[in-house]
Amino acid sequence: MELRRINVFLVLFINRVFISLQSKEQVLLDMKASGSELGWLTLPYENGWEIVQTVVNGSLFYTYSVCSVDSTEQDNWLRTTFIQRRPGTTRVSVELRFIVRDCNTFDGASVACKETFNLFMSEADADVGTNFRKGQFRKVATIAPDEVTQGRVLKVNTETRSIGSLSRKGFYLAFQDMGACVALLSVRVYYKTCPSTVQSLAAFPETVADALKEVGGACVENAASPAAPRIYCTAEGEWVVPVGQCQCRAGYESTGDACQACKPGYFKPSVSSDSCQLCPENTKPSPARATQCQCEDGFFRSPSDPPTSACSAAPGAPRDLTSTTLQAEGSLQLSWRPPLVTGGRSDLTYSVACQLCDGPACAPCADRVRFEPGAADLREPTVTVAELDSHLNYTFTVEARSGVSQFGTGPSTAAITTALDYRDPPKVTLIHLDDRSPTSLALSWSLSRRPPARVSQRYELMYRRKDADGERDVTTYTVLILDKSSVQISDLSPDTTYVFRVQALGPEGNPGSYSAEHEFHTTLIAEPLTQNNSTAVMGAVIGLAVVLLVVVAVLLLRKRRLSSRGRGSEDPYFSTDQLKPLKTYIDPHMYEDPNTAIQKFVTEIDPNAVSKHKVIGVGEFGEVFRGVMKVPGRGEAAVAIKTLKLGYSEKQRQDFLSEASIMGQFSHPNIIRLEGVVTKFKHAMIVTEYMENGALDTYLKDRDGDIPTYQLVGMLRGIAAGMKYLSDMSYVHRDLAARNVLVNSNLECKVSDFGLSRVLEDDAEGTYTTRGGKIPIRWTAPEAIAYRKFTSASDVWSFGIVMWEVMAFGERPYWDMSNHEVMKAINEGFRLPAPMDCPSAIYQLMLQCWLNDRAKRPRFSDIVNILDKLLQSPESLKAIADFDPRVSIRLPSTSGCDGTMFRSVPEWLESIRMSQYKDSFARAGVTSMEQVLALRHEDIRNIGVRLPGHMKRIAYSILGLKDETSSLSVFAV
Known part of the structure; x- marks a missing residue:
């Protein structure tokens, strides 16, 4: 009666609201499309699943339903026909649309009523027809509804399950009812493909979606890439994480998914993603596919100019070169106007050369001639020349230069000849006392400018005795004509002051202006002039002071170096730079x-x-x-x-x-x-x-062996980058573990769960001391366990454990050892062994993270750099670390007190966390440990173990059991 009632509801529901699902997937089985050709087997034949046919829009529609809720111990099976597996397909999806009746709606509801049913699968190489044996099927999932039907409004549920690691030619699906009221509206079996596509100018073929698969591609025509482009095909048939980018070659530009030749008059100089450019000024029209545009005649490019720059001409000569004598003696200023032809360049400069000419013969000016601001690379059209001699002819040549001057053929220089011709002789500016005695004075003097080199300069010296106060000035001057700028005057009176003045005479004897009067005094008795001696003594004193300063500086520097060596044992994780990041975390508890x-x-x-x-x-x-x-x-x-x-x-x-x-x-x-x-x-x-894939450890456990090593290392790189950021913020996580890392749909890993985290205190060692609270022993560094002090170095230790978790696909660190055993083993030097198929470089990095001396552990910045280099060189990940199954698979119950092996197969499977295969071993007749030891690789596959990671775990465990050395000896802790 109840079955008929639900069938009536189904007819009403199907006629009103059923809509055919359109899908782009590659369908292997469609219950709706098969119509009356289903041919599915039921067991038992009566009182179990029934087929219901209904007319929908003039066509027959078939459903299967069962509603045996009044009797206990129901075991009703419904098996599909043989489903052919397409070559290359190792994973399929099963979509179910069904209705489940609420057990509470039945009058006097039976205690045996259920609201779930089971999905099973069995692989085969050929269609076995009606040979239906339940023992050949393995359970895929228990199907539970999101909503149950209580009244006349039917609640349709949709569930999709993935079945992986298919290897035989086909398979069957089976549905087991154990006392529910269920109606199957639709069953679709399909697999997905990532369609052929062109992304970033790289073509990728159509690929069957199976877990996460790396697919190599090829650049489209006229495109290139330094590394072969790659992309990942997800289990959902989506392309994600493209690696490597193709770019159009020189002379080609991107147009959609292809590279097109540059049009005439355009060019592109290199492999890049840029578009073709119009030929620049002063270039010839280019042909198609041009990589550069040639310069027109008379125009050039500098060797340093890029091909995209315009061509330019060499500059002409500077114009209107003039010289102006300056007030400062021996100086003049040269000025000019820019050339008429500059070539349109911005690197125009000028250089000035000086020659001293005597008739037709010219020679370079002396080194003492100075140019301000310089003689070369002048940007402004002016320069000052100093230290010139008067009455000499100087020739100055100014040259205009640019980046293409070497290609020019026209004149680019201008010259001018000038001389400094002063009418008045130079002025005496200062008179010096060189020596003195009771009867003599030695004097010398300096001029405002140098006299001409070939002109003999003469001087007129006048001196007199200075009159005493109150005396009438009747003293006359003594006049001397001299040919040099120094004199020794004798026959003077002792202890007497004399007044001196000097003037220079011109070539024709014309006098210049007198200097200011200078007074000098003769000594009373004969004594040496002490000025030079005093200067020498003062110099000696200054020199001694300099030596003392140098000695003090050396001693201070040596002390500082010794101090630095003494601080060498400080924690390198918290240097001055580390303690003062650009942005620092602030503890909310402050x-x-x-x-x-x-x-x-x-x-x-x-x-x-x-x-x-x-x-x-x-x-x-x-x-x-x-x-x-x-x-x-x-x-x-x-x-x-x-x-x-x-x-x-x-x-x-x-x-x-x-x-x-x-x-x-x-x-x-x-x-x-x-x-x-x-x-x-x-x-x-x-x-x-929202992180679609949840916690990292759970995500990895469900995909044991299905994720390539390169992708696992990429996940670790993301976690390390996040931890580097936290470390730079002066922040310690304290609970870094795979369970506290989340994974999104793009397989990006993100650090989360900051419940145990604390900020670094601003003290000498940068540590935080906890005041009680739980510590995750398996993930915590030994110094943090012993002293409750946490640093970024202790987070590095935890990251090493996370690396091990990832490479072991979510396995529990230290297996089933107790926390006390873990601490004792670590203190005695034990470290986790390499997981199966772990690259040697990754395991070596783990061991570096687990160094007992925290100062020697790598920083997170070092870890990110190491992982980047490994990802850039995938070949470095091919070397696999040594693997010992007796250590990697912990077998705590290898023998009992009497020295016997495991007492049962289920006990052994439970010890290696493979309890899900208990029924499979039992159905295969493997019920003793002796039979387990005799199993071969092919036997394990026939039992029903398909996942590569699970096959390895079981096979290595058997290998360890065969070894006479018990794994317990390794863990004698």
């Missing part, structure tokens, strides 16, 4: 009012803009939902929503929101992004970006 930190660092979100959809986890403070947030200008965005459970205390609320105050200070692609918080509402919420 604020007296925690709400101040929320207002400072976090955006408040309108609660009406956030809607919760589905529970995806449970946190420390409450449930975590997947939801949607309305973002102005961006529409709706998927978010994760952490909630605070009801009945919270004020301290719990502050602790809950403090994590948001921490996250709000970070902005990095590999740190989980905080969207904001809801605090002005009775249900406080923290809203972050």
Whole structure:
């Protein structure tokens, strides 16, 4: 009766609302399209699954239903026909559309009523027809509805399951009912392909989607790339993470997905993503596919000019070169106008050459002639020349130069000949006392300018005795005509003052102006002039002081170096530069009012803009939902929503929101992004970006062996980049583990969960001392466990454990060892062994992270650089580290107290975390450990183990069991 009732509901529902699904996938089985040709087997034949046919739009529509809820121990099976696997397809998707009746709607509902059914699969190389054996099937999933049907409004559920590691020619699906009221509306089996595509001028072929697969491509015609382009095909049939970019060759430009030749009159000089450019000025029209445009006749390019620059002509000669004598003696100024032809260049400069001419013969000027600002590379059309002699002919040549001057053939210089011809002789500016005695004075003097080199300069010296005060000036001057600028005057009176003045005489004897009067005194008795001696003594004193300063400086420098060596053992993670980053994290607990930190660092979100959809986890403070947030200008965005459970205390609320105050200070692609918080509402919420693939450890466990090594290293690089950012912010995470790293749909890893994190205190060692609280022993550095001191170096240790987790596909560090055993083993020097198929370079980096001396561990900046180099050279990842299955697979119960092997196969499978294969081993008849030891690789596959990672784990475990050395000896801790 109940079965008939649900069938009536199905007919009404199908006639009203069923819409055929259109899909682009490659369909292997479509229950709706098969119509009456289904031919599916049921077991038992009666009282189990029934086929229901209904007319929809003039066509028959078939469904399968079962509703045996009145009797217990139901075991109703429905098997599909043989489904052929396409070559190259190792993973398929199964889409089910079904209705499940609410058990509470049945009158006197049976305690045996269920609301779930099971999906099974069995591989085969040929169609076995009606030979239906349940033992050949392995369970894929338990199918549970999101909504159950309670009344006449039917609730249709859609579930999609992925079946991977297919290797045989085909397979069957089977549905097991154990007491539910179920109707199968549609069953579709399909696989996805990444379609052939051209991205960034690289062509990629159509590829069957199977987990994450790297696909090589080729550049389109007339394009090139330094490395072969690659891209990843996801299990969803989408192309992601393109690596390498093709660019059009020289003479070609990108037009959509192809490279087109440059049109005549255009050019492109190199391999790049640039477009073709119009030929620059003063160039000849170019042909098609031109890589450069040739210069017109008379125009040139400098060797340093790029091909994109215009051609230019060599400059002409400077114009209107003139000289002007300056007031400063021995100086003149040259000035000129730029050439008429400059070539249109911006690098025009001038150089000046000087020659001293005597008739037709010329020679370079003496080195003492100075040019201000210089003699070459002049930008301005003027220069000052100093230290010239008068009455001599100088020839100055000015040359205009540019980057193409070497190609020019016309004149580019201008010359002028000039002389300094002063009518008046130079003036005596100062008279010096060189020596004195009771009866003599030795004098010398200097001139305002140098006299001509070939002219004999004469001087007139006048002196007299200075009259005493009150005496009448009746003294007459003594006049001397001299041929040099020094004199020794004798026959003077002792202890007497004399007044001197000097003038220079012109070539014709014409006098110049007198100098100022200078007074000098003869001595009373004979004594040497002490001026020079005093100068020498003063020089000696200054020299001694300089030597003393040098000695002191050397001693101070040596002391500083010794001090630096003494500080060599300090923590290199927290140098002066490290303690003063550009941006530093601020601990929210430093604020007296925690709400101040929320207002400072976090955006408040309108609660009406956030809607919760589905529970995806449970946190420390409450449930975590997947939801949607309305973002102005961006529409709706998927978010994760952490909630605070009801009945919270004020301290719990502050602790809950403090994590948001921490996250709000970070902005990095590999740190989980905080969207904001809801605090002005009775249900406080923290809203972050939604990471579709969840926690990293769970994601890896579900894909053991399916992710290539290169992609795993790329994930580690992202985590390291995020931790480098935190370290640069003077921030210690304290709980870095794969469970606290989230993965989005693009397989980008982001560090999250800042519940245990704390800021570095500004002290000498940059550490934080905890005051109680739990410490994740398996991920924590030994110094942090022993002394409760955390640094970026302890985060590096934790990152090494995360590296091990990733390469071991989410395996638990140190397996089932207790925390006490872990601490004791680490202190005795034990380190985790290399996971299976782990590159040697990656394992060596792990060991560096686990050095006991934290000062010797690499910094996160070093780790990012190392991983970048490995990713840039994929060949470096091919060398695999040594692997010992007796160590890598912990077998704590290898023998009992009596020395026997595992007591049962299920016990052995549980010890290596492969309990899901208990039924498969039992169905295959492998029930003793002796039979396990006899298994070969092909036997393991026939039992039903398909995943490569699981096959390796079981095979290596068997290898370890065969070895006489028990793995317990390795862990004698």
